[in-house]
Amino acid sequence: MDKSIIAYFESSHDFPEEVVIAAKMTPYKILGEVRKPSETADQYLFKTFCPLARSILEEAFDESDQWAGIIVAHGCDATNRQYDIWKHHITTPFLYWFNTPMNDRKSAKKFFKEELKALVKALEEKFDLEITLDSIKRAIRLSNEIKSVLKELSNLRALKDISNSEYFETVKRAMLCDRTKALEELINTIPRWQSKPEFPSDKRRIVLTGSDITYREFMDILDRAGLRVVRDDLSIGERYFATQIPNKEDPLESLVLYHFNKPRPSTKHHANPRLDYLESIVNETKVDGIVSQNLKFCEPFAYDSVWIVNSFKEKGIPIIHLERDYTSKADHQLINRLEAFNEML
Amino acid sequence: MVQSETKEISQNSTSSQQKKIHIRTLKSNKYLKRLMACYFFKAKIYPKIPWKYTAWTTSAFPVEMLWTYDIFPLHPENSATVAAARKLSKGLIEYAEGLGFSRDLCSYFKTNIGAYDKKIRTTYGGIDKPDFICTTGTICDTHVKWFQTQGRRMNVPVFIFDLPHQVAGCDEKTLKRYENYIVDQFYEWNDFVYDITGKKLKKKRLENVVRKSDRLCQLWQEIYSYRKKKPSPLGFNDTFAQIFPLVILPGIDAGIKYYEKVLAEIKDLAAKGKGVVPNEKYRLLFEGIPFWYRIKFIFELAQLGASIVYEPYTWAFGPRKPLGLSADEYLHAFARMWLQQPYYYNLDRRIEYFKEVIDEYSIDGVILHNNMSCRPNSTGMLDLKKMIQREIGIPAIIIEADMNDPRAYTEAAIKTRIEGFIELLEANSK
DSSP, X not given: XXXXXXXXXXXXXXXXXXXXXXXXXXXXXXXXXXXXOOTTGGGTSOTTSOHHHHHHHHHHHHHGGGEEEEEXXXXXXXXXXXXXXXXXXXXXXXXXXXXXXXXXXXHHHHHHHHHHHHHHHHHHHHHTOOOOHHHHHHHHHHHHHHHHHHHHHHHHTTTBOOOHHHHHHHXXXXXXXXXXXXXXXXHHHHHHHHTSOBOOTTSXXXXXEESOOOSHHHHHHHHHTTEEEEEEOOTTTHHHHSSOOOOOSSHHHHHHHHHHHSOOOTTSSOOHHHHHHHHHHHHHSOOSEEEEEEETTOHHHHHHHHHHHHHHHHTTOOEEEEEEOSOSSOOHHHHHHHHHHHHHO | OOOOSOOSEEEOOSSSOOSOEEEOOOTTHHHHHHHHHHHHHHHHHGGGSXXXXXXXXXXXXXXXXXXXXXXXXXXXHHHHHXXXXXXXXXXXXXXXXXXXXXXXXXXXXXXXXXXXXXTOOGGGTOOOOOSEEEEESSSOHHHHHHHHHHHHHHTOOEEEEOOOOOOTTOOHHHHHHHHHXXXXXXXXXXXXXXXXXXXXXXXXXXXXXXXXXXXXXXXXXXXXXXXXXXXXXXXXXXXXXXXXXXXXXXXXXXXXXXXXXXXXXXXXXXXXXXXXXXXXXXXXXXXXXXXXXXXXXXXXHHHTTXXXXXXXXXXXXXXXXXXXXXXXXXXXXHHHHHHOOGGGOOHHHHHHHHHHHHHHTTOOEEEEEEETTOHHHHTTHHHHHHHIIIIIOOOEEEEEEOSSOGGGOOHHHHHHHHHHHHHHHHHHHO
């Protein structure tokens, strides 16, 4: 077991990693493994449930003995309800439920701070350590540096020839490894990306939105269809680094403010900030169109897809919505639709 | 929640049995028809009266919080079940899918989209535009996404209660934090209602509503207790409709009067030893929401000698309420009660609950509905099934279908599974 890794299961960007970093541990976002069937998880979860959540549970079956503990952060129905399944079947010395609010009212902000305090206390008690306010402030500084570099790298997408999957893998890695090491790697990536060829003239510039993408193959499919993602609002993407964590005297207050200011996913109320962020992207960056997608059985994003699509259609901005399966294999029907969308642009 | 279209029916057996079995429904259900007719009449005219306020709400939302402010509740879920019982849901769902909503989304939601857009009559599942919408994520994300969507489409304000999910192993300190969060939201709710209606929370009215709600639930629990009798005088063919007052009318007198009549009739039937299914052979528990478009499923089971005598779904609507508290204490008590209801018990509690009721109600077998439209309720069902079979030693089956979308109900497959289940019950009874 690696005593420094705290794995977490979230359905968006809900978990405050900084608390774990402040505990001198490494937060590790469980992302599942699309290439591996979820045979064990399928004994406990119906196949009509979110396939990503099943894959994440499968990874926990395989890897939990490598982790010091697991935290499940409230996001969607999968996190809420499946925690109990984890409790019954996953072997881990520490399983913690972290309740993040769905609302954005005053009461939600107060509640979130209480939940942060409880999380700090739970980690301190379980691992016999102290998480000081100063250590959280240091973690926030590190986190902000990472976000800042990721943003710089993200901006290069519209200028340079950076494949969809290279961008995706770069952001993803920053959520999996030791954050100091991640920052170093990201800083080293900047000159490498800056020296890349100019943005390819045969590619269309698109915004990618919807359910979180967790495997590179889908990003490859977009490239194959001639679509280059230059902006997004995904959790392994801009949602993770679009906003900085404010610098307040009380670092928990900083985390509260950050939680409510980052680009909101469809799992939250109100939903309008998600559309606002997408509209700001379209205003800031020259794009040819938008690819909206939801993973099969990912209900929150499926609900909002009709509204999102209609909103952009009304503005005359080309947009396509796809429902995708959780698979690493090339879905030719999907590719055909994306190629047709490209031709339309 | 709908009034059954079927009265006393007889059917040819679905199995090899050829003898017709007559299934009784309660005489007092005629009062339910009146109650519902009155409700639907008001639901139709109140949205048109300027000084009357109406709100859409969902199950798991404490409807008492609307009656306390004299706000008339409109219930899209209930309306959706009416559309399904009227065999209209499929067309309405397909209409919503035509707008782009996924086949995998909740069939209540899509029925509501179709029913609202097509302006069908309230008695067929239609529903009018409310003054505002209130819901909660207690049961599912759908309740939030659905009402966000319709709030946007109808341009009406939406209030969402955010109920922290109480997972297995939740300790008292954590529960207290959750309780405080909910109470804070009650005060925000009060402000929200005031901004729209100019009405404030009045303790006396709150007390009155809670007292009546509790009386309704007390009666419901007493009615329910007669289902422990062998044979059970009350079946799912009655309860699925009888919950209507609990869902929509807690806090007013109409439901209480109806339940008093039901209780009197049930007592009489129990005293005479009359069961809802003649020659009751197997006593079943049904977990999940029924197939509203195919209520005859219950009658088909009866042809095989099986009586559904317990449903966590119908029981869940009737928790007793605390009485004699201050306004703030009420809110705390409501919050605590709201965190723990049978329909969304965490897995540990759900398993214990099933053990208790299977014993108390002498259950011979369990049917679990893996509802395509309610994945949260279906979560944990595989563990539940294993527990029922291994620890209690009675048969359990999972049926994959949908509460409101008849396309998900595969006749032949379900018939075969049910017949196999009955054989297991028979073998297990020896």
